[in-house]
Amino acid sequence: MAWLDELPLGALVLACLLLGLAPFTPEPHVWEKLKMLADGSLGRPIDIFDLLLHGAPWVVLLLKLVRMRRAGQ
Numbered sequence: 001m002a003w004l005d006e007l008p009l010g011a012l013v014l015a016c017l018l019l020g021l022a023p024f025t026p027e028p029h030v031w032e033k034l035k036m037l038a039d040g041s042l043g044r045p046i047d048i049f050d051l052l053l054h055g056a057p058w059v060v061l062l063l064k065l066v067r068m069r070r071a072g073q
Helices: 001-005 009-018 029-039 045-072
Strands: none
Touching: 001 045, 009 045, 029 045
């Protein structure tokens, strides 16, 4: 997990804002795919790929923040 410690926090936040929320209109893909997941309509392979692609920066950012918090304790 050393690679995660070396990633700059600013770059992760930027990736979340740009890739994680793109396209911005009519609604972010990640939000649309999470709603589809919640209502059970996320079944097409392209939708699953979209969720993974647009959700990945958020997962990496969350992992980094958790590791930063644990390192501070």
